[in-house]
Amino acid sequence: MLSVEDNNMLTNTDPGTPMGELFRRYWIPALLSEELLKPDCPPIRVKLLGEELLAFRDTNGKVGLIDEYCPHRLVSLYFGRNEECGIRCVYHGWKFDVEGFCVDMPSEPPKSNFKDAVKIKSYPCEERGGIVWTYMGPPEHKPPLPEMEWAMVPESHRFVTKRSQVCNYFQALEGGIDPAHVSFLHRGDIGGIGFSEGSSKSEEYLKKDTAPVFECEETDFGVLIAAKRKIDKDQSYCRITQFLMPWYNFVPPFGDAPRGGHAFVPIDNENCYNYTFTWHATRPLTEEELEREKSGAGIHAKLIPGTSLTVQNKENDYMMDRELQASGRSYTGIIGVGIEDQAVQESGKRIIDRSKERLGSSDTAIIHTRRLLLNTCRALQNGKAPKAIQPESQRIRAVSLVVKDGDSIKEVAKDLMQVTEKDFIAP
Amino acid sequence: MLSVEDNNMLTNTDPGTPMGELFRRYWIPALLSEELLKPDCPPIRVKLLGEELLAFRDTNGKVGLIDEYCPHRLVSLYFGRNEECGIRCVYHGWKFDVEGFCVDMPSEPPKSNFKDAVKIKSYPCEERGGIVWTYMGPPEHKPPLPEMEWAMVPESHRFVTKRSQVCNYFQALEGGIDPAHVSFLHRGDIGGIGFSEGSSKSEEYLKKDTAPVFECEETDFGVLIAAKRKIDKDQSYCRITQFLMPWYNFVPPFGDAPRGGHAFVPIDNENCYNYTFTWHATRPLTEEELEREKSGAGIHAKLIPGTSLTVQNKENDYMMDRELQASGRSYTGIIGVGIEDQAVQESGKRIIDRSKERLGSSDTAIIHTRRLLLNTCRALQNGKAPKAIQPESQRIRAVSLVVKDGDSIKEVAKDLMQVTEKDFIAP
């Protein structure tokens, strides 16, 4: 239920496109810090928003993100020598530092100053929360580094993975911010949400009322999404999640379990990275919690070692087990909450034609999110800065709680949603 | 020797194209009944005439053929739960019955009547002869179910397979209706037609005269194709085959061996299904006959288990054996009559440019068939119904017999071609 034009605007993030320009106003997760383990280690190919780039960590430990192709004769710098504070093309020895300056050009006569005239495209990088962030927009608009809770807690409190998905970023994001699907897609005690310890109460609520009432509201961070499920005559189980500009979503924990979230970052228009965050605000993650996520039972997926490819994937129908599905112990027959999401997100066309869909009241959050992104795009074209650029608006938490009829969600959740030193234990 | 325009019309069967509309006036083989073995079994992805569909067998055993994508948010229903007379999308639980009605929408409030406004594309299905047939055309034009002989004999008398080919349906069909190639492509006692028991006489005839005289005639079923090969001064061995509208061909048996036939059904413009039928009019197939066909020695091909892909295929050059070819015991070095056909049909471009070919008198049947299809297409655009829509015109048999010079083929074959309770034993 979008026009074809709006769908194009929403899904196309190549350089020079309206959405591409909007996204380039934010710090962007470019790769995991652990992918560049130590100084002068092998570089990594990175594609972001349609741009082919190369990331490397220099001798001083600083990360550079530059054009993959040497400006000289346009061969790949991937095969380059990462040494002495710069990456050196193996073809003719041209060398570039993390800022893109050509610092050596040994194929030219010593007196030549041609190297001073050559610069490679480079984007500034910073590290926080296990992520190498980059900023690909106009230098004069570069904001402070993000301060989302997951990125600010100690390393022991956090688990972050990156996987690639074979679909446009927005249909992955739509899955993330969609509170209604939880009652269906992830139902079951094998590989579904029921697998999580201490979630029995919440799961009971989720099963009981599959048609939640939604309250969505545009805020300074993006969209506040509240889904209320009746639990008795005058009370509801309320899950408050957020769409944080430009591509984040957060989900509330079950009980004292860790919190979760995602960033859906365009690789190009037909592929995206799904960064997945599991963290606890006030304590380290337990071995058991880490094992569960690494196994792919939770919102992370099991990866083919050394890659960002998932073991369960579109080629193998996510290793779906039809007998398990028929048994009812899993709604999908697919093991893993994160892979269940990926399966439906990737199962349509690479870029869904939203002029053909049929939205219901359960899609309220999605409608709000699209509208916000499209409006922000258009406003930026008229010079208006987008929201959630500044760290203060990013310090939010998803929560779930029991509310009474008549409660104002916004009022009830106001304090709980703020990141503080204490955490709120959900029902 | 077709214009580029006519070639396009002949080969393009997407929705809205002239040939696509013509084909949608016929019952179409959609899949094998055995692919949906029992009620509530896993659904099957089916692509037909460029449309991506999903087939499932409901709790009552009825087969449904619906759009692969849920109208809600356009994710694939392939991962859906097939239960209680409908398939249920795992994303939000929307459920559709075999007629395409949305029968449950648990993500919307109980009082909502949104589900009554949502219907998924669905095509009626019927089963006969081991095939699930579908009708994708205007409901008011839906004809009775086909009554070809192979579909009407008892199950014990019939063997049916389905395989996919990587070429446009029409070049596969051209191979099927081409009587001239039999003297070449399938020559040899290894893997060729000589492999069949009791065929020695016929094979001798086929080798002896490689330039048959053709008599083709447009009939009420399609095109009658007679190929006469001289066997002595005043007699000919005559093989009468048929092109039955819109994509069937039948071939006569050797002696008391089973009969054969094909349906070439477009998947999309660059792929087709080759349905292959082996049947005997008056007796069950023997173990030996079944084994031969399953092994790929005959007109069927050996399949990769659980798929419609052939073991011998374009990627592996059909496992051609050059030494066997050089020995002369096989004309091609490719084992299997059906795979020999597939090899040449797939060996050109995916869609052959018929404006560049050089047709001879041996292509008479092909020329007649193209003309009939193109004329029928144009007539349909002017409101004229196509032929062979009604069952009575489909009750035909291919035959081979010895004729005298001067015999009118049409007269001689008239009765033999009619399906009756008795069968005719070919020389």
Added chain:
Amino acid sequence: MLSVEDNNMLTNTDPGTPMGELFRRYWIPALLSEELLKPDCPPIRVKLLGEELLAFRDTNGKVGLIDEYCPHRLVSLYFGRNEECGIRCVYHGWKFDVEGFCVDMPSEPPKSNFKDAVKIKSYPCEERGGIVWTYMGPPEHKPPLPEMEWAMVPESHRFVTKRSQVCNYFQALEGGIDPAHVSFLHRGDIGGIGFSEGSSKSEEYLKKDTAPVFECEETDFGVLIAAKRKIDKDQSYCRITQFLMPWYNFVPPFGDAPRGGHAFVPIDNENCYNYTFTWHATRPLTEEELEREKSGAGIHAKLIPGTSLTVQNKENDYMMDRELQASGRSYTGIIGVGIEDQAVQESGKRIIDRSKERLGSSDTAIIHTRRLLLNTCRALQNGKAPKAIQPESQRIRAVSLVVKDGDSIKEVAKDLMQVTEKDFIAP
């Protein structure tokens, strides 16, 4: 630093394009003689300059190069029977000889003369130097067969291989004629040029001065390329290589080692064949020299048996070893001079956009070569014959020598570059 238009002209060699027409004025390496080992052996698919062809050796040992597709119904002749002086289509038995005449058409009546009206596209072939050469241009312009030294020496003096590369021919050629990259890409004693016996002196020179001074000049054969590296106050080590029209390059030997050269022949615009020649002017190659080249340590690459695909390739990042690279014993971590070249040549886009590159003085040879090819193209459009069509201009050698400041390279090299009975031992 080419306009987009010039880049297109340079890289597009399809039939009817300016560069395609230019290249069709030369004898073209079509395949290795050894690929068609004996009379009536299996045919080989060959794609050249965008044309899909089939090569076969007939009963008399003569090689034919014809359209891959039978003109009758456009199926591939690859599956054909190569017998009795012609290749016979397995579909209907049409048979073509090496000159493209249809010599048998058994599917037509004996009295038919249709076969006389049918001819298949065919290009004349000759063999020399282990190569099957073809001429694809206007018959009236067919020149004498090439007489390059490598093609004229006895078989024992020569080693020739063919491999396919996944890039446009011109970026492979640019690598071949680029004297500057030798100081970088191939540096190192593992798998680099240092691996060659007796090359220590030259390698020392190459390392010492990485910014050679270039002297390039257009000649009757193409471009003479001289790269001078200072070795002391008033002397230089000078490597003289050639670009021989239309796609050859030659490199000088180290000491008495064999000479080397390449031909970069377009398969289509995104793929090319790299023919590599190793030969000695005056003696057979030694076992050791042959072993080294077959192993892929030198300018040839190790091939997947029975194919022209390299074991180290783009899919596996050329089996690059990052630790070896970091050790400095190899500049690239990729084993093999030839594969190092292939790696950089293939590492950019399939067709590099030369409007975006930044050329330096080290690219002088490349600039001259582009200019010559583009000018020759334009001149041919105005009816002017290209150069190096005649054998006398092809009898040239690459050399390296020590020159004094002030020496005229052209004068010094004049005699050394001529192919004579004696050879010159480089420093």
